[in-house]
Amino acid sequence: xxxxxxxxxxxxxxxxxxxxxxxxxxxxxxxxxILQVVAGLLxxxxxxxxGLRLEPSVVFFVFLPPVLxxxxxxxxxxxxxxxxxxxxxxxIGLVLATTAAVAGAAHxxxxxxxxxxAVALGAIxxxxxxxxxxxxxxxxxxxxxxxxxxxxxxxxxxxxxxVLYRTAVVAAVTGFFSLGEAIVRFFxxxxxxxxxxxxxxxxxxxxxxxxxxALAEVILTLVGPYLAWVAAERIHVSAVLACVAGGLYLRQxxxxxxxxxSRLQARAVWDLLVFMTNALIFILLGVxxxxxxxxxxxxxxxxxGRTGLLISGMVILVRLLxxxxxxxxxxxxxxxxxxxxPMPPFRSxxxxxxxxxxxxVSLASALALPLALGDGRPxxxxxxxxxxxxxxxxxxxVVQGLSLxxxxxWLRFPAETTHHEEVQHARQEALRHALEKIDDLADxxxxxxxxxxxxxxxxxxxxxxxxxxxxxxxxxxxRQRLRLxxxxxxxxxxxxxxxxxxxxxEVLHHLERELDVEALRIGAGEMR
Numbered sequence: 001x002x003x004x005x006x007x008x009x010x011x012x013x014x015x016x017x018x019x020x021x022x023x024x025x026x027x028x029x030x031x032x033x034i035l036q037v038v039a040g041l042l043x044x045x046x047x048x049x050x051g052l053r054l055e056p057s058v059v060f061f062v063f064l065p066p067v068l069x070x071x072x073x074x075x076x077x078x079x080x081x082x083x084x085x086x087x088x089x090x091x092i093g094l095v096l097a098t099t100a101a102v103a104g105a106a107h108x109x110x111x112x113x114x115x116x117x118a119v120a121l122g123a124i125x126x127x128x129x130x131x132x133x134x135x136x137x138x139x140x141x142x143x144x145x146x147x148x149x150x151x152x153x154x155x156x157x158x159x160x161x162x163v164l165y166r167t168a169v170v171a172a173v174t175g176f177f178s179l180g181e182a183i184v185r186f187f188x189x190x191x192x193x194x195x196x197x198x199x200x201x202x203x204x205x206x207x208x209x210x211x212x213x214a215l216a217e218v219i220l221t222l223v224g225p226y227l228a229w230v231a232a233e234r235i236h237v238s239a240v241l242a243c244v245a246g247g248l249y250l251r252q253x254x255x256x257x258x259x260x261x262s263r264l265q266a267r268a269v270w271d272l273l274v275f276m277t278n279a280l281i282f283i284l285l286g287v288x289x290x291x292x293x294x295x296x297x298x299x300x301x302x303x304x305g306r307t308g309l310l311i312s313g314m315v316i317l318v319r320l321l322x323x324x325x326x327x328x329x330x331x332x333x334x335x336x337x338x339x340x341x342p343m344p345p346f347r348s349x350x351x352x353x354x355x356x357x358x359x360x361v362s363l364a365s366a367l368a369l370p371l372a373l374g375d376g377r378p379x380x381x382x383x384x385x386x387x388x389x390x391x392x393x394x395x396x397x398v399v400q401g402l403s404l405x406x407x408x409x410w411l412r413f414p415a416e417t418t419h420h421e422e423v424q425h426a427r428q429e430a431l432r433h434a435l436e437k438i439d440d441l442a443d444x445x446x447x448x449x450x451x452x453x454x455x456x457x458x459x460x461x462x463x464x465x466x467x468x469x470x471x472x473x474x475x476x477x478x479r480q481r482l483r484l485x486x487x488x489x490x491x492x493x494x495x496x497x498x499x500x501x502x503x504x505x506e507v508l509h510h511l512e513r514e515l516d517v518e519a520l521r522i523g524a525g526e527m528r
Contacts, residue, residue: 021279031401033282033357037394040286059364061229063277065243069225070274072155072247079148080248086149089326091127091156094319098126099164101318102311106388109307113381116172121385123164124366125315125392127157129359140404143413146348150355158361159190159240165365173374193238197245200228204246205253208262217262218269224250264517281360285393288363304384308391315392316356316400323353347411357401358393365389434459487515 021035080087099122107118128150163186171177204224208217225243232242255263327349331338366389369382435456442452491512498508 034397034401036279036282037286037397040283056364056368059360063281064361065225065229066273067277068155068240068243069247070270071151072244073251075151075155075248076148077248077252080152083145083149083152085330087152087156090153092160093326094322095126095157095160097322098315098318099123101314105311105314109310110381110384114172116168116177117380120165120168120172120369121388123161123168124362124389125311125358127161127361128154128356129361140408141413142351142408143348144416144418146352149352155244159238160186162240163189169369173370189238190241193232193241194245196232196237197228197242198249200224200231201246201249204250205257208257214259214262214265217258218266221250221266285360285363288390304387305391308388309395311388312392312395319356320353324349347413351411354400354407355404357396362389362393431459431462484519487519491515
């Protein structure tokens with residue numbers, strides 16, 4: 001009997017854990033990523049699971065590109081542009097401030113730690129994680145602007161953190177550092193990386209318009225993030241911003257470039273891909289914890305653990321201090337900004353300062369530290385840096401992740417109405433243009449008058465229902481539930497006909513798809 005699990009058995013175990021943890025997260029008031037980390041920790045305690053070691057190259061090439069691409073794709077470009085100032089203050093300014101604070105604390109707490117290695121540790125833990133932010137925030141009733149800023153920050157901050165990280169590692173290995181070169185390199189990496197992402201997004205749209213095949217179009221969206229990442233890495237620019245720019249560009253043009261079937265299939269495929277990627281990332285994070293502890297000598301483990309807790313507190317404190325200052329200072333300096341964008345409520349500012357979970361990018365960066373310096377000596381405090389990074393990840397995920405839901409309930413944010421108002425306005429405008437198009441086509445030779453009359457009646461009734469929904473919003477949920485019950489009755493009738501042999505499975509699937517699309521249209525896609 002071998003000591004290691006067979007790869008197939010290991011894969012089945014991880015898949016089973018993903019399903020169990022997801023089911024539990026629906027029932028427990030605990031964020032899914034935290035349960036997944038705990039599940040991974042339990043897996044790591046099982047003898048023979050060392051094959052699940054997290055390789056940095058896997059994170060940076062396999063996991064990170066689709067996560068960044070999807071996060072950018074589902075980000076509102078309008079809101080991203082409108083909040084570019086606070087996003088940059090967090091993604092660049094706060095990354096620099098956190099790196100400096102952590103480097104100073106680590107240099108003082110770890111005797112003999114060189115400054116380049118201390119700066120590398122600061123850069124590693126300076127950036128909140130896009131995966132953690134998206135996974136924890138998506139179910140919480142957070143003000144829309146806070147969500148936009150947090151998502152935008154998590155998209156951009158990895159670029160600035162990785163530039164600092166690579167500069168510090170080069171300085172540690174070679175002994176050479178140039179501040180001016182690092183600054184110039186950052187702007188070159190960022191701008192060229194964005195251009196690479198835009199070029200890849202443009203290429204995907206052109207190919208999608210050429211193929212006109214739903215499956216090929218979905219595959220193109222899957223290839224896109226990896227193509228952007230590899231192209232950016234080949235010319236040594238920011239692969240992170242390449243994926244972000246490509247995802248944003250694709251979102252702006254995808255709706256008009258492909259068919260409805262392609263859009264539905266792409267959304268289903270990407271939902272599954274992002275779900276599995278996030279689950280695997282957090283389970284693998286948990287698996288690493290036991291191995292990292294074993295890598296530290298027992299007599300120094302307590303001291304390293306205390307240092308990790310202090311660094312974690314430093315990371316949280318710097319953000320809590322930075323966010324209110326970065327929010328208030330620009331408004332104090334600019335009267336026009338105060339008029340255009342008044343100071344947000346304190347509770348929004350505090351929530352923005354408290355939400356800063358670290359994740360897989362930080363751990364992958366720590367694991368990617370070189371084993372030796374240029375002169376052959378071991379990289380100073382490498383194992384300690386990795387364990388400190390893991391402490392920061394666990395503390396921010398557990399402390400901040402678990403506290404978010406009760407904190408949001410305590411802050412009592414007012415209900416968001418802007419999204420609902422924009423939805424109603426968009427639906428009314430779409431219906432108005434549809435009715436105008438029906439009138440324009442009524443005189444065409446290929447159009448039958450009875451079809452025009454029937455379609456006009458359908459759209460007129462839909463417009464009346466929309467006005468009723470606006471007039472009595474409190475009844476929207478009951479109307480939605482009533483329509484869903486009727487759709488479910490139709491579905492049960494179709495299933496009965498299939499079971500009786502009156503219709504084939506193909507007919508059932510065809511009509512069931514129509515019912516599912518209708519359920520999505522009325523906003524009841526997740527109701528049962």
